[in-house]
Amino acid sequence: MNHLSDTAADTLRFATAxxxxxxxxxxxxxxxxxxKSVLADQxxxxxxxxxxxxxxxxxLALLTDGLRAEREQGITIDxxxxxxxxxxxRFILAxxxxxxxxxxxxxxxxxTAELTIxxxxxxxxxxxxxxxxxxxxxxxxxxxxxxxxNKMDLVGYEESVFAKIAEEYTAYVKELGGPExxxxxxSALAGDNVVDTSAHMDxxxxxxxxxxxxxxxxxxxxxxxxxxxxxxxxxxxxxPEHPDxxxxxxxxxxxxxxxxxxxxxxxxxxxTTITAIERLGTTVExxxxxxxxxxxxxxxxxxxxxxxxVPAGDAPPTTREVTATVCHVADQPLTTGQRVLLKHGTxxxxxxxxxxxxxxxxxxxxxYPHPGRLAANDIGQxxxxxxxxxPLDTYAHSRRTGSFILIDPADGTTLTAGMAGESFARPDPAxxxxxxxxxxx
Amino acid sequence: MTADAGESPYALSHPxxxxxxxxxxxxxxxxxFDNPVILFSGGKDSIVxxxxxxxxxxxxxxxxALLHVDTGHNFPEVLAFRDRVVAEHGLRLxxxxxxxYIDRGELKERPDGTRNPLQTRPLTDTIQQQRFDAVFGxxxxxxxxxxxxxxxxxxxxxxxxxxPRRQRPELWNLYNGRHLPRExxxxxxxxxxxxxDVWQYIAREHIELPAIYFAHDREVFQRHxxxxxxxxxxxxxxxxxxxxxxxxYRTVGDMSCTGAVDSxxxxxxxxxxxxxxxxLTERGxxxxxxxxxxxxxxxxxxxxxx
Numbered sequence: 087m088n089h090l091s092d093t094a095a096d097t098l099r100f101a102t103a104x105x106x107x108x109x110x111x112x113x114x115x116x117x118x119x120x121x122k123s124v125l126a127d128q129x130x131x132x133x134x135x136x137x138x139x140x141x142x143x144x145x146l147a148l149l150t151d152g153l154r155a156e157r158e159q160g161i162t163i164d165x166x167x168x169x170x171x172x173x174x175x176r177f178i179l180a181x182x183x184x185x186x187x188x189x190x191x192x193x194x195x196x197x198t199a200e201l202t203i204x205x206x207x208x209x210x211x212x213x214x215x216x217x218x219x220x221x222x223x224x225x226x227x228x229x230x231x232x233x234x235x236n237k238m239d240l241v242g243y244e245e246s247v248f249a250k251i252a253e254e255y256t257a258y259v260k261e262l263g264g265p266e267x268x269x270x271x272x273s274a275l276a277g278d279n280v281v282d283t284s285a286h287m288d289x290x291x292x293x294x295x296x297x298x299x300x301x302x303x304x305x306x307x308x309x310x311x312x313x314x315x316x317x318x319x320x321x322x323x324x325x326p327e328h329p330d331x332x333x334x335x336x337x338x339x340x341x342x343x344x345x346x347x348x349x350x351x352x353x354x355x356x357x358t359t360i361t362a363i364e365r366l367g368t369t370v371e372x373x374x375x376x377x378x379x380x381x382x383x384x385x386x387x388x389x390x391x392x393x394x395x396v397p398a399g400d401a402p403p404t405t406r407e408v409t410a411t412v413c414h415v416a417d418q419p420l421t422t423g424q425r426v427l428l429k430h431g432t433x434x435x436x437x438x439x440x441x442x443x444x445x446x447x448x449x450x451x452x453x454y455p456h457p458g459r460l461a462a463n464d465i466g467q468x469x470x471x472x473x474x475x476x477p478l479d480t481y482a483h484s485r486r487t488g489s490f491i492l493i494d495p496a497d498g499t500t501l502t503a504g505m506a507g508e509s510f511a512r513p514d515p516a517x518x519x520x521x522x523x524x525x526x527x
Numbered sequence: 528m529t530a531d532a533g534e535s536p537y538a539l540s541h542p543x544x545x546x547x548x549x550x551x552x553x554x555x556x557x558x559x560f561d562n563p564v565i566l567f568s569g570g571k572d573s574i575v576x577x578x579x580x581x582x583x584x585x586x587x588x589x590x591x592a593l594l595h596v597d598t599g600h601n602f603p604e605v606l607a608f609r610d611r612v613v614a615e616h617g618l619r620l621x622x623x624x625x626x627x628y629i630d631r632g633e634l635k636e637r638p639d640g641t642r643n644p645l646q647t648r649p650l651t652d653t654i655q656q657q658r659f660d661a662v663f664g665x666x667x668x669x670x671x672x673x674x675x676x677x678x679x680x681x682x683x684x685x686x687x688x689x690x691p692r693r694q695r696p697e698l699w700n701l702y703n704g705r706h707l708p709r710e711x712x713x714x715x716x717x718x719x720x721x722x723x724d725v726w727q728y729i730a731r732e733h734i735e736l737p738a739i740y741f742a743h744d745r746e747v748f749q750r751h752x753x754x755x756x757x758x759x760x761x762x763x764x765x766x767x768x769x770x771x772x773x774x775x776y777r778t779v780g781d782m783s784c785t786g787a788v789d790s791x792x793x794x795x796x797x798x799x800x801x802x803x804x805x806x807l808t809e810r811g812x813x814x815x816x817x818x819x820x821x822x823x824x825x826x827x828x829x830x831x832x833x
Contacts, residue, residue, distance in 0.1 A: 126806040198700075319557050491701045493703055
């Protein structure tokens with residue numbers, strides 16, 4: 087593990103998804119077990135728990151189903167995060183539930199993932215949950231999807247079964263204008279093509295799941311986006327050594343900033359110059375995306391938490407009218423006319439749901455117009471008016487500055503995951519076939 | 528180096544990425560909450576968390592107080608370390624004392640002698656009394672299977688309870704800290720760190736730790752397959768025999784349930800080599816309380832333990 091190279095680019099964040107009972111926990115258990123990422127005491131605990139349930143062999147799903155209710159029901163309820171490494175790469179795995187009731191947790195896992203593994207049961211093929219999870223992954227712009235066709239052992243390792251599912255699925259993803267897809271036939275239970283190449287499927291010439299995870303390019307950036315620094319906190323020591331120090335602390339969301347650069351502070355729109363950038367106590371000439379920094383500005387502007395610092399010449403549009411594609415994640419519905427809070431970056435503003443323009447029908451990806459409300463797990467397009475102007479990039483340009491959440495002001499519930507800009511959930515779907523190859527949402 | 532090069536000059540190293548993420552979380556809490564507190568045990572995770580907080584707000588002081596739950600069976604070296612750190616950085620320290628509750632008759636000593644489960648009540652009482660609205664813990668998701676389910680921001684009700692079925696979705700890095708009066712949020716800045724990450728960061732940043740993390744000779748005795756430190760807290764009992772062994776600790780907790788491991792690792796580098804080669808998790812190797820049942824950690828978390 088300590089022979090690994092030391093850059094974050096060698097870390098892959100991925101999530102698993104799929105319908106109930108299609109073997110996600112077993113796949114994850116198999117992946118951890120066969121890549122020798124499970125330590126002796128964990129394995130011993132699983133063997134002991136399996137034996138006490140009367141199972142003849144250790145149930146690898148018990149490695150990940152950590153909650154009492156999960157073990158009792160044999161289902162995964164909530165996201166579990168796993169950390170493992172091979173000599174080639176580090177992995178952060180969000181193991182997410184398949185049950186439709188817990189789809190919000192799949193959204194949680196996918197929002198930070200660079201790859202999603204979606205499982206299907208080879209006997210059942212593509213089902214509604216497969217479509218839902220695939221639509222969510224596409225919507226959240228997870229760049230890579232692996233469709234793992236599981237339980238191949240139960241269909242006699244038949245190539246024709248696999249080929250039919252692969253074809254249907256690839257066609258569905260194409261309609262979503264979506265991510266890159268790799269389809270792999272596996273048996274998580276028997277260990278075929280998870281870490282080790284299957285001896286039962288000579289007809290398959292592609293990588294195993296782990297080989298693919300180790301070699302797939304990690305893409306952190308969707309498209310070039312200008313520099314963005316959401317101000318998190320104003321550092322003012324007011325001490326004898328630092329009587330006039332005012333630093334604007336935050337984590338750079340996109341792009342790079344350098345000392346001497348002219349910047350604009352949004353939403354006020356005032357311009358000033360960066361006089362210094364500090365990286366946790368060390369002064370640096372410049373800093374880039376995902377670094378937590380403190381910047382000092384030449385003018386004594388009124389800058390507060392929630393403001394966004396951007397290059398003077400490359401600011402996002404500032405608007406009070408937001409169009410977004412959303413995934414509704416709360417039990418209570420989202421309705422037209424509802425008053426909510428909208429958190430974007432470090433800024434939380436009041437907002438009004440002015441219209442729910444459409445709800446996506448997963449089966450054929452057709453939009454159902456003006457449904458009036460979105461229920462749990464619905465995907466749709468909404469219009470919002472905010473109490474204050476928001477500097478909003480489109481999600482197509484940035485997963486970090488184009489995303490927001492809606493919050494119930496009464497009890498703080500996270501209601502909805504929002505992605506600024508239009509998508510495949512728009513009421514009048516584009517008919518231009520030339521756009522099929524693009525991420526035009 | 529040109530500023531428009533985009534990706535490679537700014538690609539963060541693995542420890543830098545973890546550090547930056549943790550600082551982001553610490554600053555979010557400072558920006559959104561009125562009265563946060565850092566749970567500080569004197570263990571390596573809380574020491575790293577404090578180190579990150581010192582960096583996150585420099586050159587200003589850490590805007591959080593510390594809270595230590597003192598079981599009454601703490602290692603004296605760890606308590607001395609705690610007091611030194613507090614004095615050095617001019618921090619405020621709250622202490623919730625299990626012994627006080629036992630002395631007042633509000634908590635009873637358990638037959639097995641472990642005081643770890645007894646920490647929950649003093650902890651949750653102090654959170655309510657002091658009106659803490661955000662409580663930082665050094666918990667990591669790689670520690671234990673119930674912890675693997677934990678969000679970075681974890682809402683607790685007015686009884687400090689964790690309900691894993693009702694956790695908020697945590698989308699992108701948009702942490703939702705909204706809560707009602709008397710509810711609070713547990714916050715875990717080290718969620719994505721592993722034990723090895725913590726040690727490599729300690730080495731890189733030259734962070735000082737209590738001496739018990741490094742190999743030393745100690746009077747220990749065996750109980751439930753663990754080497755426990757002999758002492759007035761309740762060991763050894765009749766039939767248990769002490770011996771002097773060369774050991775170190777992988778975790779710091781209550782003396783009654785934190786086991787030592789045989790080790791010659793007396794420097795940080797040797798500790799890192801030892802952990803990388805270990806076939807046991809740190810909790811599996813050294814924590815008796817997690818072995819009480821298959822869901823021991825989950826059950827304690829539900830009641831308000833961190």
